[in-house]
Amino acid sequence: VNVREIGSFYMGGRVVEVRGLDPLEVRFTSGLPPRTVEQNGRFDAFQMYVHYVKLAASEAGPLLLWHGGSMTGAVWERTPDDRPGWQTAFLEAGYDVYVSDAVERGRSSWNRHPEIYASAPVYRSKAEAWNIFRIGPAEAAAEANAGGVWQAHPGVQFPTEAFDQFTKSLVPRWLSNDAATQAAYDELVRRTGPCTIVAHSQGAAFALQAALNSPQSVRALVAIEPTGTPHPTGQELAALRDVPHLLLWGDFIEGEPFWRAAFENAERYASALRSAGVECERVVLPRNGIYGNSHLPMLDRNSERIAQIVARWLEQRAGSAPEPHFERRNEVVS
């Protein structure tokens, strides 16, 4: 691809002051004198890192990729088995692509608790990841924790041989920073909009709310397996009339109470959108003959095919926007 600019910036956040901590005597490097580090002072908190690649000639405008829980923007860059990520797919489709790390994740940095964050971080073990990302069943995770065999869902598309590479990308998370995270995403949407948002899991929950908060700034929204949905008024929903929504789901949802609840929750939200006159398409991949997708379709073996489904859906709604550059296949997606 012919690139005009690669860069990054920080969005949102505020300065907080910490008081009452004792100074630390710290030797940063052996051979150099120790430094007394004043632990009190002013610190940046709740800012968000945003990476971007702008094309020499962008035909489709800005597209924002928002990752899910325990992950960073790296999930869009490359698959763990070393294939191109969705960042590349959407650059090739003619978009300027913005990949952000949510507040407190990755390059967005994070802060001490309880002085700045209200709670302690939550860490996700490899076994927990195996189960919650629907690579294999919960029993397999428990076994794996006990040193047993890692059992995968039959026909799962996740590249299980690269699971150990994937889990290197997992980061800790907090459960007390949602309002700040939403604020940073809202600011990003208003800064880069009108924009297209493709968001995953926890990121998709923030994206659904971001569309409600700035409907004028969102051209279209793709929510990949959203965990959580907003609770808008009828008036707020009606303001989304020009913001088509696509909700996309993978396989193996029936057997997992957590994911069944997430799916049913999103079904109710989709109904509310449609009742308010908002276009909302919902695709369940296995009901369309595409089997085996985990909670991570952007990393699954058929990730390129799923990206094409998303890009074609966006293209059809973009009206005057030209065709994406990738090869088209004739497949029914809904």
Add this chain to the structure above:
Amino acid sequence: VNVREIGSFYMGGRVVEVRGLDPLEVRFTSGLPPRTVEQNGRFDAFQMYVHYVKLAASEAGPLLLWHGGSMTGAVWERTPDDRPGWQTAFLEAGYDVYVSDAVERGRSSWNRHPEIYASAPVYRSKAEAWNIFRIGPAEAAAEANAGGVWQAHPGVQFPTEAFDQFTKSLVPRWLSNDAATQAAYDELVRRTGPCTIVAHSQGAAFALQAALNSPQSVRALVAIEPTGTPHPTGQELAALRDVPHLLLWGDFIEGEPFWRAAFENAERYASALRSAGVECERVVLPRNGIYGNSHLPMLDRNSERIAQIVARWLEQRAGSAPEPHFERRNEVVS
């Protein structure tokens, strides 16, 4: 620039097991059922995130950019006052550019303590950053902490109006992970080598050691204000005979005991390199008529000029490598 591939991968690290912690009841999203999170299990630790941009036609080979303490690879992407970063400068000079986050920083993730990391994290306040990055004197930092005025070094090149944007990029650090960090860097050098390394501050200390650990894999090394130097044997030094070193320093060092010590320490190492027959050039910018550089020359107002000095020095040592693409100026750098 014409780009062949943008992506990322994870390097190094190992799996550690945590036992003895109680499970957590966690509600990740309101409206969805709570999950019981098993806090014990296997976790990835000490891995390193590496981002890369490969050119359609790379003339100069791979170049690795390693950031300093409290920072991430974002420091190379864009300046806080929104000018192109050194990632862009070296892409334009014909290199495939690899930007990594050190172990425990940014997208490399981090782990709990004391179960996995031996110590607690250290956080850097805005005032501490103002002083240690030599934007202004320690007294100014103390005043700033007390709510006073932020006083800058006279003529400092750092874009002080963008200081609040810069500090959003700072991340916590640990002091007990150096061996793991070195191992990940060593693995990266062997994987991408023969390569050129441009490293800053704490990253430069790791880079000097990485060259000793894998001399066959390093074509040239630029250490921007290294904090800390290796303690090699004469035989180890002699193995660097084909690895030219450039050590580059900014302004305002005399007045700061910590930085004077770092400089003198590096001077001793430079002498040892030269005694062993290794080419080692040391540039002190203000002694060459370039005044006002902070500890962050890649972000200073003259960052492009400093990148050119580095790129030209590298070009002269690359032998058959072609000229960098940027405009040349006639300036004496040493």
